[in-house]
Amino acid sequence: MNSQKTMEECRRYIEAHLNEPLTAEYLSEKFGYSFYHFAHMFRAYFGVPPGVYIRILRLEKAAQAIEQGESIARAGKDAGFETQAGFAKAFQRHFGLSATRYRKLKQGGNQSMQPQIMESRKIRLIGYEYAPTGVDALNYCKDGAYWSNIDFSQYADYHNQFAHRGEIGVWVNPNETSGELSYFYGIVSNRNEPMPRGFKELILPDAKYATFSIESPEPFSTTQLAASVRKMWQFIFTEWLEERKIIFEENKLCFEYYRGKIIQVFIPIK
Structure with a gap:
């Protein structure tokens, strides 16, 4: 047989x-x-x-x-x-989510499940990097909106002054041995702006992206917004990339872009 x-x-x-x-x-x-x-x-x-x-x-x-x-x-x-x-x-x-939540996401909710494809020019960021602590490495689905776990008290004034430019949370991989991800959070900066003490510079290179949009909840809730961002990451990496057979550009960086009421998740693609 x-x-x-x-x-x-x-x-x-x-x-x-x-x-x-x-x-x-x-x-x-x-x-x-x-x-x-x-x-x-x-x-x-x-x-x-x-x-x-x-x-x-x-x-x-x-x-x-x-x-x-x-x-x-x-x-x-x-x-x-x-x-x-x-x-x-x-x-x-x-x-990874309830059937009720799944239906809401698919029908719209506060998230756009259909991305826009765009080319982005180089972006300079000034910010600070957070390496994972404890035994668990960071990952996109579990630790999206990692900023919600960070104490910004020592940087608050600087960020409040320039937040209108847009704030970006980037997944970076500085450890070539372990492969562990770190999270860089910073503001969009012009080329010649000096860096405050304790900050780092990160350059996002030219790249092609699929961008997914999320609206801030009304009334605003940091907890709810962070949860929505994490669900978006989960949807992207457990469903969208698999279903569409999109090729993820592993040599480029994923990031979250916060500006006003709209938040975007940028996924580099080939």
């Missing part, structure tokens, strides 16, 4: 019967294999166990239905989840 052909038939069968009870044991019997052999063959072919694969397809089907306007309860039921509580827990674990 051709195992590759069997696995493709199995995949098509699962996709067509997602709203029905499906188990690895049932599928092994249907396609004529022992449970043990089928489980190993399935994992070798798809990279995950049958149960995980089925759950992922169900969640993706439900997410697509929610995006198209279906109610959350109906989307979960039609995708084969027996209980709403089970669906909610699985959705949160897989996508």
